[in-house]
Amino acid sequence: MNDGANNKDRKCEIWAIGGGKGGTGKSFITSGIGTYLASKGGRVVLIDADLGGANLHTFLGVSKPINSLTDFFEKKASLKDIIVNCGVSDMRLISGAVGSLDSENIKYAQKLKFFKQIKTIDTDYILIDLGAGSHNNTIDAFLLADKMIIVTVPEITALENMYHFIKNVFFRKLKMTLGAHGMKDIIQDVWKSRETHGIKSLKDLIEYLRGSSIHVREILEKEMKNFKIHIILNQIRSSREIQIGMSVKSVCMKFLGFDARYAGYIEYDDCVLQCINKRQMFILTYPFSHITKAIGKLSENIIDGKQVSANKDEYAYRKI
Amino acid sequence: MPIEKYNKYFEALELNQGATQSDVRNAYLYLKALYSNDSIVTSALAYEFSEEKKQSILEEIEDAYARLTEFFESRSDEPVCKEKPSFAGEDEVKEYISGIASFDGASLKQIREKLRVTLKDMAVFTKVRRQYFEDIELERFSALPAEVYLRGYIMEYARYLSLDPVKVADDYMQRYRSDIKAKDKQY
Numbered sequence: 001m002n003d004g005a006n007n008k009d010r011k012c013e014i015w016a017i018g019g020g021k022g023g024t025g026k027s028f029i030t031s032g033i034g035t036y037l038a039s040k041g042g043r044v045v046l047i048d049a050d051l052g053g054a055n056l057h058t059f060l061g062v063s064k065p066i067n068s069l070t071d072f073f074e075k076k077a078s079l080k081d082i083i084v085n086c087g088v089s090d091m092r093l094i095s096g097a098v099g100s101l102d103s104e105n106i107k108y109a110q111k112l113k114f115f116k117q118i119k120t121i122d123t124d125y126i127l128i129d130l131g132a133g134s135h136n137n138t139i140d141a142f143l144l145a146d147k148m149i150i151v152t153v154p155e156i157t158a159l160e161n162m163y164h165f166i167k168n169v170f171f172r173k174l175k176m177t178l179g180a181h182g183m184k185d186i187i188q189d190v191w192k193s194r195e196t197h198g199i200k201s202l203k204d205l206i207e208y209l210r211g212s213s214i215h216v217r218e219i220l221e222k223e224m225k226n227f228k229i230h231i232i233l234n235q236i237r238s239s240r241e242i243q244i245g246m247s248v249k250s251v252c253m254k255f256l257g258f259d260a261r262y263a264g265y266i267e268y269d270d271c272v273l274q275c276i277n278k279r280q281m282f283i284l285t286y287p288f289s290h291i292t293k294a295i296g297k298l299s300e301n302i303i304d305g306k307q308v309s310a311n312k313d314e315y316a317y318r319k320i
Numbered sequence: 321m322p323i324e325k326y327n328k329y330f331e332a333l334e335l336n337q338g339a340t341q342s343d344v345r346n347a348y349l350y351l352k353a354l355y356s357n358d359s360i361v362t363s364a365l366a367y368e369f370s371e372e373k374k375q376s377i378l379e380e381i382e383d384a385y386a387r388l389t390e391f392f393e394s395r396s397d398e399p400v401c402k403e404k405p406s407f408a409g410e411d412e413v414k415e416y417i418s419g420i421a422s423f424d425g426a427s428l429k430q431i432r433e434k435l436r437v438t439l440k441d442m443a444v445f446t447k448v449r450r451q452y453f454e455d456i457e458l459e460r461f462s463a464l465p466a467e468v469y470l471r472g473y474i475m476e477y478a479r480y481l482s483l484d485p486v487k488v489a490d491d492y493m494q495r496y497r498s499d500i501k502a503k504d505k506q507y
Contacts, residue, residue, distance in 0.1 A: 159364035201368050247354050247361040250334060254355075254377050255365065 014118070014126045015302070016145035020165030021158045022053075022132035025234040026151045028272065028282070030129040031059040032295040033302075035283045038091040042124040045083060047094045049141050050131030051106075054096030060086045061279040068095040072117075073110055079117040088284070092123075106137055115144055132161075134168045142169055143176070147302055148228070149263070153235045154244045162248075163256075166229055167202055170258055174206075177223040183216070203257030227258050230302050233265040241265075245308060261307040264298025266291055326391050332384035341392040341451045342463035348385040352378065393450070404445065404480060405435045417483065423491040425459035431481055432457075446476040453477060456492070461499050470496065 017030045027050070034044045048056035048069075057064055065084045071077035079094060086093040106114075118126060128145065130138050142148055148169070152162040175187050190197065190208060199205050206224075210217045229252060233245035245262040252260035269291055275282040283292050301307055330337050333347040354362070355377050362369055413434045420427050432442075443450035452473050455463045464470050471489050478488035 154360070156360040156364050159360055163365050200370060201373065243350075244359075244361055246350070247359060250351060250354060251361055251365065253334065254380075255369065255373070 012123055012126060014128065014145045015147040015149060016128040016130060016142045017149045017151060018130035018138065018142045018165060019151040020132060020134060020161035024151050024153045024158055027056045027059050027129050029151050029232060029234065030056065030127050032283050033299050034091050034127050035088055036296050036299045037125050038088055044091045044125045044127060045094065045121055045123045047126060047128045048096030049128050051096050052131050056129050057093060057095050058279060059276060060093065061281045062086050065095040073106060079121065111137060134165045139169050139172050143173055147230060149230045149232060149302065151232045151234050154233065154241045167256065170202060173227060177219060181219050201255065203255060206257050229260045230263040231260055232263050232298055235268040236265050237268045261305065263301045264294055264308055266294045326388060329384035329387045332380050342455055342460060344388045348381060351381045405437050410435065423488045424495055425457045428477065429457040435481060442480050446480055448473050448476050461496055
């Protein structure tokens, strides 16, 4: 789904922001990246796909829009009809404010229709803000993206949930990829009998599958090559914690066995919460703050596929 | 030597091929610390992170570092002079040295070149890694080892060129510290 080939003729790029744990700053970062991209002349549509607790509009400082995904899922409105303006020029919002529904109750057909309509929105960037948890609907929305971004914080619980989330994402992608080639059950079967094959981790599984047949190996090489996760480390409280992002990236590559980039980090600041509570947009209220700059820098890194470079990053000298 | 052969070692240290020897060293030290100690990054995956898995990652890192060090050192194959140079008949150099108020990386490099000494000569004689001397000359402060070691290396450098080791080290360390301080302040 995110293999680029399908999306070649569309110039619109989908970014999905997930990460498994709630409260790590996904919505804050989504609104920040959106504002940054809009300020650079891109047209942006934000989609609040955190159906259980949608409040992206609060981060944007606007009141709960009248139209939301409720109308899409329950009243059969089209996505285009529920896009609202949100105070930043060139940035629009599809609110997720859903009362009765959460992401687990969405039917398969509705989900497909949702994904199909997302791809028809006329804009340059679509940012999908995902909820916490690793439900299949969340994962599928994540896999829809051209740029898969995870937000985590330097806390062990957040890291646990994040690993769980990206493992599920990767597993589902594998299943979908092999399923598309008529080998839907192969992973399930191998995974069930993993002990007999000596498979202990996701990386072992990939290696086993690679070795199982040339056909499978070719598919994996072709389809999984583009699987790349962009990591954002939020709420760091000391410059030492910058390295945690590098370490997470290293573990993703060495242990989980897929490509990861450390897009950037954002430091902790009480001002962020104050802004949110006052329903002011942080990035517009403090345009010259380190946080605003960091959001710009990490957005650029995501666009260019670059990352925070180890040890010689200029920021590393800054005392936080 | 074909660099392609070394791609996988650069990859193992999560570097691209443009990496310098000090990048390689930094990446090695960093990864080694990451996979030999416990941190929240690895313990969050602890139930899967077996000792043997860690061990095999560490071996891979060690191997990559050894191969790449070999690679960088083999690239300079100038003949080695095992004697310490003498100042006899080098009046011009003596004059140059006496004109230096405070030693820095550039002036050390100048003196060394005037005495026609290669970094490799010094490395072989002093048994200090060539890369450190190069980093000292180029004042790549962030790549240099901890202060206590650095001071020792600079003194070795100075002794080899028959300079006053204490004076050279004091001058250099002052530059080093003010640079680090400036970087702290800058942000």
